Amino acid sequence: MTRLSDQVWLRASSTRAVMAALEATGGPGSARFVGGCVRNALMGQPVDDIDIATTLKPEETERAIRAAGLKAVPTGIAHGTVTAVADGAPFEITTLRRDVSTDGRKAVVAFTDDWAEDAARRDFRLNALYADADGEVFDPTGQGLADAAAGRIVFVGDAGTRIREDYLRILRFFRFFAWYGQGEPDAEGLAACQALASGMGRLSAERVSKELLKLLAAPDPRAAVQAMARTGVLTQILPEAEPGPAFDAGIEQTADAALRLSLLLPAEASLLSDVARRLRLSNGVRDRLTAAASARRDVDLDITDAALRRAIYRHGRQAVLDGLARRSAEAPGRRMDAERLSGLAQSWSPPRLPVGGKDLARLGVPPGPETGRLLKAFEDSWLADGFPTEGHAGRLQALINARRG
Template identity: 45%
Template structure:
């Protein structure tokens, strides 16, 4: 059963009320994720607004009301209103003029249904009046939401032809909201999977990581693999890797670790740093993302019995990646803060060793022993130093 928008607090935010007063209640509607998520009892983070006003008019009206705006996507009709309780994207009603599967040329419109018709799924085309909170549902989105069914607006093939990324969006939304599969959508995504080759790597990476970050994406990923969709965007992911993803998610769940998309991406790849580096480059991941993916791919040989030692050298998060991917117990480092090695070079010099390479070598040797012994106290470090000095 769907909830009522009146139970939500976000429609009563001061910023949204100010925006409504500035643009006029009859000229705007809340639309998309905030409406959808409230109806099914999920937390709302961002609020989007649709309006019949053209972008220039939106900026003028906001300026008159003292609301700062940023033209974040003005060519496509989007202006961001900067409000005290969070930014809101205000997008003028649109209709598609031309589409090529990658980008669309749009014209501004004034009809709410026409704007709804160009959206991807029925559950994303729900418009709420800012004051009455009455919902306008042009394509059966409320019924689909109640049934937890992700359904394209109109013919799935036509909607995918307009934007090929909708294939991946379908799987992501189905993993997040869906319980009942839509046969037409599944067939269309499978048969048009090859069209994903024409999309930018950044768009593909964003959707793939968004899917993998969800609580339980493994059944969806398995369907993508069976349908031939996953092979187009991630050919390295074969049947053993699908099983590895399921094992990883089971380990995360059992040990209480939150989802990490890059860790799960690593599970879909063979344990090879070279493969991980190639995938990171192809998906154009950031330097930080690339480094973490490669580290996770180097999991073979990680000492599952020395979790804290691994966390000391790699950092807690990266060590958890390796341990969980190996099926090892990572709970010993879940809330553990790696200590700082307390011995300094000055203490070694004070014991008669000349400053230089010899001090550095002693520091490294004693640090290795300190880690191997489980980070003992200062007295034990002093004993280690005495032992090494006697030895060398």
């Protein structure tokens, strides 16, 4: 018998309250922890989310949770999911299910009380592990425990069948390999992903980008990305990708998934903008990728401190830091230079432009296009001189006189 080691989340009062509420209605063994919390506990990884499977129907789950004085939220009741909230912590509770039909994106399900049926519809064997309230582990596929111990990512049953049920499982195969895999990827799973890669075209961009960013956030996703490239999966979702030495070096320098994504792509602002739009990335990520590409043109590892300050003023601190990170990845032997420049960028705050239209009006320049031209000329001169803190009126007057000839 395998039992989970002492886990804070397992003995937390909130966890015990939810499990007690379910078993008070369904009886002992009617609820078990499932998936990531069990897998991570076995593999010594942090547990962030607690999912529970139950033989109770969704309506029974909802009533049981409320009867215990806890909050119940019907977050996905059509698919059997109710979220319980205890001491502010959410617990996603889902009725055991079997697939009735699938179309590669979503499934029509029927509820069951058979734990083996529920396990059979899951993606990977190490995700089809269950544990009761006392931490005793159940392994319906008979191989999930061994996979978790060995770091193997293996589909439940036939790999092709699992993928055709939901083509996102191709990306999940590589994502779980990036996070938990050891050695080489499972050969059968890899071959199925390669053969069925075109099916990912059915997926929404949001699902693809979310999975891709999770993959890139792994401690070291290089082996997974290389396997994606070999099988054509990477080209299917990101045809512009150019995994190479800069990406490999960047993985060791940053854990930032957005920055790692940019290192997979050419540093061209328009191309990055197109990719972000196609993948439906958030506006914040899109703007960050394009700003970093623009900043990279103005920063290199030989840049003077004065020029770096001007770049920060022009592009913003984050864009310059990202641009320097890319330069560092492209020249990993100069990491110390990059770190010094990044330290300066972190510590220096750009001042605001010290003059405006009102200052020009006081000098006799009426509002209009000339005001904008003069302010731009002032800004260029002020930046070139290193952001002086005084003499602004004289500088403006000199520019006015020069334009009046």
